[in-house]
Amino acid sequence: MSRHQYVRNLDYQDAMDEYEGYTEEEDELSPEDRVLLNQGTADVQAALGVEASKVTVAQIEEALWHYYYDVDKSVAYLTAKFINPPPKAAKPAIRQPNGKSVTSSWRIVGAAAASRPAPSVSHLFRDMPWGNIPKHREATLVPPPMPRGGLLGGSGTQPKLSKLQALAAARKKKAEEKTADNNKPKAAEAPTGKENVPPSAPLNKRVRFSGSATQDRIVAIMTPAVPSQPTQSDLQQQSDVAAATPENEPVLKATPSAFARILCGLPSDDPKAKASMGETPLDPSLFGERYGPDNKGRPPEEPVDSTWWFDIHKRKRDDSGEYEEVVVLYPNLPQDARDNFALPSPDDIVLAAQAKAKPKAGQRTAAAQSKKKSTHSPETVAAAVSELKVDDAPLPKSRGLDVLSEFEKSKGKKNASFVVVGHVDAGKSTMMGRLLLDLKVVDQRAVDKLRKEAENIGKGSFALAWVLDQRPEERSRGVTIDVASNRFETKNTVFTILDAPGHRDFIPNMIAGASQADFAILVIDAGIGGFESGLKGQTREHLLLIRSMGVSRVIVAVNKLDMVAWSQERFNEIKNQMAGFLSAANFQDKNISFVPVSGLHGDNLLHRSTDPAASWYTGPTLIEELENSEPNARALTNPLRITVSDVSRTIQSPVTVSGRIDAGSLQTGDAVMVQPSGEKAYVKSVLVDEAPAEWAVAGQNVVLHLSHIDPMHVKVGDIICDPANLVPRADTFTLKALAFDILMPMEVEVYRGRLQVGGRIEAIPALLDKVTGQVIKKKPKIVKPATVARIVVKLEAQVPLEAGQRVVLRSGGQTVAAGLLE
Numbered sequence: 001m002s003r004h005q006y007v008r009n010l011d012y013q014d015a016m017d018e019y020e021g022y023t024e025e026e027d028e029l030s031p032e033d034r035v036l037l038n039q040g041t042a043d044v045q046a047a048l049g050v051e052a053s054k055v056t057v058a059q060i061e062e063a064l065w066h067y068y069y070d071v072d073k074s075v076a077y078l079t080a081k082f083i084n085p086p087p088k089a090a091k092p093a094i095r096q097p098n099g100k101s102v103t104s105s106w107r108i109v110g111a112a113a114a115s116r117p118a119p120s121v122s123h124l125f126r127d128m129p130w131g132n133i134p135k136h137r138e139a140t141l142v143p144p145p146m147p148r149g150g151l152l153g154g155s156g157t158q159p160k161l162s163k164l165q166a167l168a169a170a171r172k173k174k175a176e177e178k179t180a181d182n183n184k185p186k187a188a189e190a191p192t193g194k195e196n197v198p199p200s201a202p203l204n205k206r207v208r209f210s211g212s213a214t215q216d217r218i219v220a221i222m223t224p225a226v227p228s229q230p231t232q233s234d235l236q237q238q239s240d241v242a243a244a245t246p247e248n249e250p251v252l253k254a255t256p257s258a259f260a261r262i263l264c265g266l267p268s269d270d271p272k273a274k275a276s277m278g279e280t281p282l283d284p285s286l287f288g289e290r291y292g293p294d295n296k297g298r299p300p301e302e303p304v305d306s307t308w309w310f311d312i313h314k315r316k317r318d319d320s321g322e323y324e325e326v327v328v329l330y331p332n333l334p335q336d337a338r339d340n341f342a343l344p345s346p347d348d349i350v351l352a353a354q355a356k357a358k359p360k361a362g363q364r365t366a367a368a369q370s371k372k373k374s375t376h377s378p379e380t381v382a383a384a385v386s387e388l389k390v391d392d393a394p395l396p397k398s399r400g401l402d403v404l405s406e407f408e409k410s411k412g413k414k415n416a417s418f419v420v421v422g423h424v425d426a427g428k429s430t431m432m433g434r435l436l437l438d439l440k441v442v443d444q445r446a447v448d449k450l451r452k453e454a455e456n457i458g459k460g461s462f463a464l465a466w467v468l469d470q471r472p473e474e475r476s477r478g479v480t481i482d483v484a485s486n487r488f489e490t491k492n493t494v495f496t497i498l499d500a501p502g503h504r505d506f507i508p509n510m511i512a513g514a515s516q517a518d519f520a521i522l523v524i525d526a527g528i529g530g531f532e533s534g535l536k537g538q539t540r541e542h543l544l545l546i547r548s549m550g551v552s553r554v555i556v557a558v559n560k561l562d563m564v565a566w567s568q569e570r571f572n573e574i575k576n577q578m579a580g581f582l583s584a585a586n587f588q589d590k591n592i593s594f595v596p597v598s599g600l601h602g603d604n605l606l607h608r609s610t611d612p613a614a615s616w617y618t619g620p621t622l623i624e625e626l627e628n629s630e631p632n633a634r635a636l637t638n639p640l641r642i643t644v645s646d647v648s649r650t651i652q653s654p655v656t657v658s659g660r661i662d663a664g665s666l667q668t669g670d671a672v673m674v675q676p677s678g679e680k681a682y683v684k685s686v687l688v689d690e691a692p693a694e695w696a697v698a699g700q701n702v703v704l705h706l707s708h709i710d711p712m713h714v715k716v717g718d719i720i721c722d723p724a725n726l727v728p729r730a731d732t733f734t735l736k737a738l739a740f741d742i743l744m745p746m747e748v749e750v751y752r753g754r755l756q757v758g759g760r761i762e763a764i765p766a767l768l769d770k771v772t773g774q775v776i777k778k779k780p781k782i783v784k785p786a787t788v789a790r791i792v793v794k795l796e797a798q799v800p801l802e803a804g805q806r807v808v809l810r811s812g813g814q815t816v817a818a819g820l821l822e
């Protein structure tokens with residue numbers, strides 16, 4: 001994850017976990033950041049051109065890191081900072097009595113360095129009798145040895161360290177600590193001069209210096225020093241100071257004032273508390289009371305001037321009984337700023353909580369590491385998720401039926417599903433509405449009501465279509481959008497209607513309907529121009545699609561014949577033309593029927609037409625043709641496969657799925673597996689054709705109430721299968737495809753039932769003979785329309801796929817191929 005993504009996705013708990021599992025390696029730049037930094041550096045150098053030589057790679061990387069790899073901002077910063085820096089503005093100065101000024105961020109490095117020409121702090125004590133500091137005891141102020149940290153911009157307050165600076169400082173500190181540990185004198189040894197090196201301390205660290213004279217006044221200033229590297233001269237000064245310090249001088253620490261305690265975060269005078277803050281417990285015998293101007297003590301909160309506060313402490317120097325004074329100066333903060341320090345900051349609270357929760361230093365246990373691992377490793381996350389109990393209810397009981405023999409014994413009606421296809425406005429929905437009305441699946445009153453509603457919006461002629469088109473947008477537009485299903489029974493068969501949309505925009509829905517059908521009704525508008533425009537439109541495409549989806553039986557309903565006065569001539573013209581198309585699409589003659597109908601008036605649907613003009617037709621009605629249609633053979637003994645066509649939440653189950661059983665059988669209490677999620681579920685109850693059932697077999701449309709599975713694991717287009725015989729997941733497949741359009745390596749959308757997934761034709765291994773399936777050409781560059789080829793498709797995601805499934809490929813809103821998975 002890039003740093004930017006990480007920032008966007010930053011999660012507090014994750015941040016805590018990261019902290020707990022902190023290791024040194026995690027301070028390193030990630031490979032991704034390293035790549036970005038390298039790339040950014042090159043870009044910045046290119047942008048700077050010849051000026052690039054004026055900045056170092058480290059400076060460029062620093063800028064890039066700070067500006068989140070923003071090259072423009074980094075270039076602007078580097079230009080302003082190093083290449084064309086603006087003239088230096090005068091720093092805010094503290095006015096001294098002698099008229100000289102010193103910058104506000106100095107540090108006092110030692111009273112003994114009096115010989116150095118430097119500004120004095122004596123003005124701070126000008127109204128104090130004891131403030132007449134002899135020259136040799138004056139402290140020396142020197143500017144900080146290193147430039148301020150941070151980058152341009154910001155509020156002008158204390159500069160914020162950049163991450164790289166902080167990283168470098170942390171590493172350096174660690175290295176120093178390591179070196180110090182290695183060179184550490186034994187506890188009893190006197191402190192070395194090294195301890196006199198002023199720490200690169202943040203605000204809450206005290207700078208300590210000592211003088212060498214007997215009654216020295218030692219001045220320490222609480223200064224907002226930034227982490228910095230001492231310069232050579234600074235180190236020299238410090239070693240001077242160290243050299244002047246008695247060998248076994250105790251660590252010099254003044255008792256903090258109340259304000260200093262607040263400012264420094266020292267909770268109390270309690271030695272333990274101080275020790276916990278890294279302070280050496282103060283010895284009251286060494287550190288005397290505070291001195292004020294009248295030698296009677298001075299409230300520590302009283303300011304010296306508008307800039308500084310001070311405390312003066314007295315310290316016994318050694319066994320000689322001499323004393324020295326220690327002056328501690330603090331920046332004078334306004335009351336509200338001090339109030340801000342009265343309570344622990346939010347950071348302190350978090351750090352304290354982390355410190356409490358964290359194992360002690362050096363004891364970063366395997367548990368912490370494993371906790372981090374356990375939080376983040378995919379295996380453990382997967383294990384944890386699988387342990388989640390979605391449903392604590394007992395498993396549904398199975399009666400252990402022999403479903404196939406139950407099915408044999410049942411002697412129930414056969415089940416058949418048919419899809420109604422055809423060009424838009426051919427009259428598909430109207431025809432089915434009329435059939436349902438004639439079959440009394442819907443009653444006349446309901447249709448009258450629909451008619452009234454349809455008339456109210458000027459769509460009275462669509463009243464029958466509204467029996468199936470129930471969505472508001474379908475009704476207002478007068479167009480079927482999604483597959484509508486309904487059910488009716490004849491003497492021998494339970495039929496499921498799948499009324500598909502004709503509009504080309506909704507072909508994917510039509511594909512979903514066709515994938516569940518045993519046979520099809522192709523509706524053709526016999527009106528003047530209707531048939532012809534259908535031929536140019538979706539009539540032919542639908543025909544090819546249903547064939548590719550495995551539908552081999554088609555009933556052609558030549559509709560709207562009332563509009564052409566039941567012209568037998570028109571009927572024959574359409575029949576002849578369509579027969580050619582059907583034959584070209586590989587439909588066998590015995591599986592094709594033509595019925596002249598008027599869906600609007602119900603002629604030749606359930607009842608034979610009573611119109612004398614239609615008397616020339618004496619063949620079967622539409623319903624008779626349906627009854628004569630034999631559904632596809634059922635794969636009853638194959639492993640269970642159900643393509644999920646709908647998922648909903650019902651009273652019976654939060655995961656209620658509907659679909660057709662493509663293969664196999666099931667019963668209540670069965671365990672099933674959902675692919676591609678790979679989640680197990682149990683069949684709580686079953687509806688077959690909307691009636692409760694104990695079992696169901698291939699070919700039936702079922703509603704399953706599932707238990708012990710989270711709804712997030714089941715989606716439309718998934719496959720429910722036998723846990724012992726899973727449908728595999730794959731992202732690449734080989735297809736024996738009929739080309740509807742030119743095929744070549746190209747982006748495609750892949751449709752399987754309700755499933756839709758993006759993909760790409762990766763390779764075309766061969767052109768095949770349409771009839772025999774033999775290879776006629778290897779590795780063709782393209783596949784021409786109406787030819788058959790073997791193609792390899794790579795998908796964007798893993799989906800449940802297996803040989804024998806039928807898929808459709810579309811590109812740019814057009815169907816380009818359809819075929820069978822090999």
Ligand SMILES: Nc1nc2c(ncn2[C@@H]2O[C@H](COP(=O)(O)OP(=O)(O)OP(=O)(O)O)[C@@H](O)[C@H]2O)c(=O)[nH]1
Nearest residue numbers: 424425426427428429430461479480502560599600
């Ligand atoms: N005269 C006459 N009009 C019909 C007949 N069948 C349908 N229509 C009219 O044709 C129009 C379209 O009918 P629909 O049933 O919506 O057509 P469709 O094929 O279902 O349309 P989509 O599903 O949107 O593709 C409506 O105005 C119907 O009244 C018929 O047999 N005779």
